[in-house]
Amino acid sequence: MFDATSPQLPHAPGVGYKAQHFNDIMADAGPVGWLEIHAENYMGMGGRPLAQLRHLSERFPFSVHGVGLSIGGEGPLDADHLARLKTLCDWLQPASFSEHLAWSSHDSAFLNDLLPLPYTAATVKRVADHIDQVQSTLGRQMLLENPSSYLAFAESDMSETDFLAEIVARTGCGLLLDVNNVFVSATNLGYSPQGYIDAYPLDHVGEIHLGGHDEDEDEHGAPLLIDSHGREVVDPVWALLDYTLAKSGPRPLLIEWDTDVPDWPVLAEETKRADAALAMVTA
Amino acid sequence: MITTQTAFRKALLDPAAPPPTGLNNPGGEQATKRFDVYRNNVAVSLTDALETAFPVVHKLVGDDFFRAMAGVYLRAHPPKSPLMMFYGDDMPDFLAGFAPAQSVPYLADVARLELAIRHSYHAADATPVAPDALGQLAPDSLPHVTFTFAPAVRLVTSQYPLHSIWAANTNGDTSSSEIAQTAQPALVTRPEFDPIVDPLTPAQSAVCTALCEGASLGEALRHGGAGFDIGPLLGILLGRHAIISLKT
Numbered sequence: 001m002f003d004a005t006s007p008q009l010p011h012a013p014g015v016g017y018k019a020q021h022f023n024d025i026m027a028d029a030g031p032v033g034w035l036e037i038h039a040e041n042y043m044g045m046g047g048r049p050l051a052q053l054r055h056l057s058e059r060f061p062f063s064v065h066g067v068g069l070s071i072g073g074e075g076p077l078d079a080d081h082l083a084r085l086k087t088l089c090d091w092l093q094p095a096s097f098s099e100h101l102a103w104s105s106h107d108s109a110f111l112n113d114l115l116p117l118p119y120t121a122a123t124v125k126r127v128a129d130h131i132d133q134v135q136s137t138l139g140r141q142m143l144l145e146n147p148s149s150y151l152a153f154a155e156s157d158m159s160e161t162d163f164l165a166e167i168v169a170r171t172g173c174g175l176l177l178d179v180n181n182v183f184v185s186a187t188n189l190g191y192s193p194q195g196y197i198d199a200y201p202l203d204h205v206g207e208i209h210l211g212g213h214d215e216d217e218d219e220h221g222a223p224l225l226i227d228s229h230g231r232e233v234v235d236p237v238w239a240l241l242d243y244t245l246a247k248s249g250p251r252p253l254l255i256e257w258d259t260d261v262p263d264w265p266v267l268a269e270e271t272k273r274a275d276a277a278l279a280m281v282t283a
Numbered sequence: 284m285i286t287t288q289t290a291f292r293k294a295l296l297d298p299a300a301p302p303p304t305g306l307n308n309p310g311g312e313q314a315t316k317r318f319d320v321y322r323n324n325v326a327v328s329l330t331d332a333l334e335t336a337f338p339v340v341h342k343l344v345g346d347d348f349f350r351a352m353a354g355v356y357l358r359a360h361p362p363k364s365p366l367m368m369f370y371g372d373d374m375p376d377f378l379a380g381f382a383p384a385q386s387v388p389y390l391a392d393v394a395r396l397e398l399a400i401r402h403s404y405h406a407a408d409a410t411p412v413a414p415d416a417l418g419q420l421a422p423d424s425l426p427h428v429t430f431t432f433a434p435a436v437r438l439v440t441s442q443y444p445l446h447s448i449w450a451a452n453t454n455g456d457t458s459s460s461e462i463a464q465t466a467q468p469a470l471v472t473r474p475e476f477d478p479i480v481d482p483l484t485p486a487q488s489a490v491c492t493a494l495c496e497g498a499s500l501g502e503a504l505r506h507g508g509a510g511f512d513i514g515p516l517l518g519i520l521l522g523r524h525a526i527i528s529l530k531t
């Protein structure tokens with residue numbers, strides 16, 4: 001369905017690009033082999049954001065990661081937004097485009113969060129139809145990312161891994177596996193993160209995300225982890241990454257750090273740890 | 284039990300509403316605090332986006348007032364698109380009608396200026412005319428010349444000393460900044476990547492407005508009143524790369 005010879009992200013660490021790191025990255029990117037941007041931050045008409053992107057794209061492959069398409073929305077996709085994504089992808093020619101298994105817009109309001117979906121036959125169809133529309137509009141395969149979950153829908157009648165496998169089978173999309181989200185969801189909903197990885201369709205993973213989370217408790221004292229992208233990746237998530245890579249083989253690994261963004265050296269340390277994890281499975 | 288996105292959205296934006304039914308803790312009972320994670324994400328992320336967009340409004344009213352005001356705004360005017368860099372386009376009108384803010388009558392104008400700066404930052408790139416472009420024209424053609432302005436140019440009119448209010452609250456040190464006592468519209472330009480805000484006199488603002496609307500230099504000058512000197516305004520426009528073509 002899609003051209004298998006199209007450019008791919010390297011099996012190397014990448015970082016979520018922040019404008020304040022431009023000079024550091026141009027001077028010495030360390031093991032960083034690619035960069036990811038949030039699509040919506042580069043939908044202006046010009047100025048510094050697009051100029052920086054032009055410079056960086058001469059040096060690095062890019063992943064365009066959407067955070068606002070609302071693929072799980074009950075209503076139709078926002079055609080204007082999809083057109084903006086096409087404009088950006090046609091211009092930048094990224095090696096990858098990804099979005100979330102979530103919804104964020106409803107009744108013309110954009111809520112700026114990745115909101116959860118029940119896992120049912122009805123949502124499989126809705127999400128698959130939307131992904132078909134995205135892939136045919138952009139003319140490329142997209143990757144779909146698993147969410148961080150804080151609660152469960154009473155109406156869900158299938159597992160998240162079965163849901164994702166069904167979406168892949170119907171649409172031919174690939175997957176973005178966020179192992180921090182797996183750890184957060186498994187802790188919050190009381191299942192085994194390794195069991196999730198065992199059931200996950202790893203053959204279709206085009207990218208892996210790693211990020212930090214915050215710790216809280218629910219009203220019954222049960223652990224409630226919040227996906228914040230505001231600190232270092234914790235040791236159990238690194239361990240879950242090792243477990244995943246041992247089964248999947250090397251993949252492009254992204255460090256996400258979106259709030260309280262640190263100076264470059266802190267982020268660079270995280271990319272070295274990701275590089276070491278990759279080296280363990282790259283013979 | 285189906286939990287619709289309509290019910291989810293309604294409860295997200297109404298802190299007093301009970302969480303939608305059909306959302307459970309792992310133990311199977313109704314989720315409450317877990318639903319509040321989403322409520323909190325929405326309110327905090329939109330409030331933070333407004334604080335990023337309106338730093339001078341934030342400074343003028345203080346953090347407590349700003350965050351309370353943002354809570355009212357984000358529920359009345361949730362974003363209409365995922366482009367958070369442009370969230371807040373309704374803020375000036377909202378502030379003009381927001382009773383608790385009436386003691387700061389210029390707040391809406393400050394918000395308009397901050398929006399203009401953001402839109403300027405993201406506007407399309409354009410190549411300016413040479414600094415001596417007007418000097419290359421035959422003197423008798425000057426009254427007939429019309430300008431095309433760069434997409435990053437914005438003019439924010441105000442009956443308040445807008446530029447000095449903004450400047451005094453932008454550079455950190457407010458003690459040394461004199462607030463002008465007269466109306467002081469603000470011109471936003473972007474010579475390269477960072478928008479620059481210059482003060483205009485009301486007469487310069489009237490002439491600049493006419494030029495922006497396509498009037499010839501001769502026609503625009505009539506808006507400046509008796510004794511108006513076009514030199515300083517043209518100096519700003521050319522020096523700040525605001526003009527991208529001339530037509531005679």
